[in-house]
Amino acid sequence: MRTMVGVLVTGLGLLVAALPALAHHSFAAEYDAKRPVTLHGVVTKVEWFNPHARFIIDVKDETGKVTTWNLELASPNALRRLGWTRDFLQVGGEVTVVGVLAKDGSKLATARSVTLADGRKMVAGSSASE
Amino acid sequence: MKKDLARSIVTTLFVAAVLILFSTPAPGQVQATGGGVAMTSLEHLKSKSSGPAPRTADGKPDLSGLWGPDPHFMGDFSAALKPGDVLPLQPWALKLTKERLPKDDPNANCLPAGVPRMAPYPWKVIQTPKLIVFLMEGNMHTYRQIFMDGRGHPKDMDPTWYGDSTGKWEGNTLVVDTVGFNDKFWFDSSGHPHTEKLHVIERYRRPDSGHLEFEVTIDDPGAYTKPFTLFGHSPLMVNTEIMEYFCVENNQDISHIVGTEKAGRAE
Numbered sequence: 130m131r132t133m134v135g136v137l138v139t140g141l142g143l144l145v146a147a148l149p150a151l152a153h154h155s156f157a158a159e160y161d162a163k164r165p166v167t168l169h170g171v172v173t174k175v176e177w178f179n180p181h182a183r184f185i186i187d188v189k190d191e192t193g194k195v196t197t198w199n200l201e202l203a204s205p206n207a208l209r210r211l212g213w214t215r216d217f218l219q220v221g222g223e224v225t226v227v228g229v230l231a232k233d234g235s236k237l238a239t240a241r242s243v244t245l246a247d248g249r250k251m252v253a254g255s256s257a258s259e
Numbered sequence: 260m261k262k263d264l265a266r267s268i269v270t271t272l273f274v275a276a277v278l279i280l281f282s283t284p285a286p287g288q289v290q291a292t293g294g295g296v297a298m299t300s301l302e303h304l305k306s307k308s309s310g311p312a313p314r315t316a317d318g319k320p321d322l323s324g325l326w327g328p329d330p331h332f333m334g335d336f337s338a339a340l341k342p343g344d345v346l347p348l349q350p351w352a353l354k355l356t357k358e359r360l361p362k363d364d365p366n367a368n369c370l371p372a373g374v375p376r377m378a379p380y381p382w383k384v385i386q387t388p389k390l391i392v393f394l395m396e397g398n399m400h401t402y403r404q405i406f407m408d409g410r411g412h413p414k415d416m417d418p419t420w421y422g423d424s425t426g427k428w429e430g431n432t433l434v435v436d437t438v439g440f441n442d443k444f445w446f447d448s449s450g451h452p453h454t455e456k457l458h459v460i461e462r463y464r465r466p467d468s469g470h471l472e473f474e475v476t477i478d479d480p481g482a483y484t485k486p487f488t489l490f491g492h493s494p495l496m497v498n499t500e501i502m503e504y505f506c507v508e509n510n511q512d513i514s515h516i517v518g519t520e521k522a523g524r525a526e
Contacts, residue, residue, distance in 0.1 A: 153366050153367060153369070153378065153397065153398045153506060153512075154361065154364060154366065154367035154448075154512050154513075154516055155361035155364065155367070155448055155516065155518070155520060155521050156295060157361075157518060157520035157521070158360075158361035158362070158516045158517070158518035158519060158520050158521070159361075159512060159515050159516045159517070159518065176509055178508045178509035179397075179503075179504045179505055179506055179508050179509065180369065180397075180398075180504070180506040180508075180509070180510055180512075181509065181511075181512070183509070183511070199511075201511075201512075203295070203296040203297055203300065204297060204397075204504065205502075206297070206300075206380065206396065206397075206502040206503075206504055207296050207297040207299075207300040207379075208300070209300075209502065210300035210301060210304060210499060211296070211299070211300045231515050232515070232517050232518050233514075233515050233517045235515065237515060252296075253296075
C-alpha cells in the first residue's frame with residue numbers, strides 16, 4: 130500500500146516536472162521560481178511591446194531609498210487574450226506585484242499578478258506557475 | 260475490506276490528481292503547460308464545435324481557419340512521439356542537445372521556429388486549390404507557402420528556415436513534403452538538432468470542424484538513426500485573430516538568460 134502511494138506520488142512528481150513552461154525563451158534559465166518577491170511601488174513607465182510587455186516601478190524602502198525594478202509580463206497579445214487592456218497600468222499609479230526574481234541578481238522580476246491601488250487585480254505572468 | 264478501502268482511496272487520489280493536472284484553466288488562471296501564460300490565454304478561445312469539417316467548392320476538406328498550437332511541439336518534441344517511442348538521436352546529436360544553452364535558442368533570439376516547432380500563438384491556414392498558406396503569429400511573424408500545383412522541389416535550393424513545401428491531397432489528408440531546410444533552428448527549446456539533410460512529411464486531417472490532427476515524419480539521416488513520427492492536435496480558435504508579434508521589438512531577455520535549465524523533459 131505504502132509502495133503504491135509512493136509510486137503514485139513519484140509518478141505525479143515526474144509528470145509535473147515534465148510539463149514545460151516557457152514563452153519564447155526558457156523560463157527556468159532566466160527566473161528562479163524558488164525566489165518569489167512582492168513589490169509595492171509606483172509605475173514610472175509602461176512598455177506595451179512584444180515579446181513581453183514590461184513596466185518599470187520605483188519601490189521606496191523604510192529609509193526612503195528608491196529602487197527601480199523592471200517587471201516582465203506576458204506578450205501584449207497574450208495579455209489581450211487574458212482580458213488586459215493597455216491602460217490597466219498607468220504611469221504614476223501604485224501597484225503591488227507578486228512575481229519571481231531573475232537569476233542574474235538584477236532588479237528584474239517576472240510578474241505573476243498585478244494589483245492596483247483600487248483593488249483590481251490581473252494575472253500577469255510571463256511564466257507559468259512552477 | 261481494508262485493502263479495498265485503501266485501493267479506492269488511491270484510485271480517488273489518482274483521479275483527482277489527473278483532473279487537477281489536465282483540467283482546463285479558467286481565463287487568467289496560470290497553469291504550468293508548454294507556452295506558459297501565452298498558452299493559458301488561448302484556453303477559453305478554443306472552439307467547442309464538433310460538427311462535420313467544412314469542404315471547399317472543389318470537394319476537398321477545408322482546413323482554413325485559425326488554429327491553436329500544440330504544446331508538445333515546444334519544450335521537448337519527444338512529448339509528441341507515440342508513448343514508449345524514443346528519439347533515435349545519433350550520439351553527436353544527443354551530445355549537442357545536452358550542450359546547447361537556453362540563451363542560444365534561436366526562438367529566444369527572435370529567430371524563426373522552423374518545422375515542426377510551434378510557438379504559444381495561433382497560426383492561420385489560408386487554402387486555395389493551388390496554394391495553401393500558413394500564417395504564423397509567433398515566434399516569428401512569418402509564413403509558409405505550400406505549393407499545390409503539382410510542381411516539384413527546385414533542383415538548386417539555398418537552405419532556409421522553412422524549406423520548400425509542396426502539397427497534395429490523399430483522400431481527406433493534406434500531405435506536405437518539405438526539403439531545403441537550413442540547420443539553424445532547434446526542433447524545441449530542449450535543443451534537439453537536425454542537419455540540412457532534413458526531410459519532413461506532414462499529414463493534416465480535420466476530423467471535425469473544431470479540430471486539426473497532424474502527423475509529422477522527420478527523416479534526417481544526418482542527425483537521427485531512422486525516421487520517426489510525431490503526433491499533434493490543434494484546436495480551432497474562435498473570437499480572436501492573428502495579432503501582430505514582432506519579437507525583436509523589445510527582446511530584453513537574452514542578457515538575463517544565465518541558467519542552463521531547459522523547458523523540456525529530461526533526456
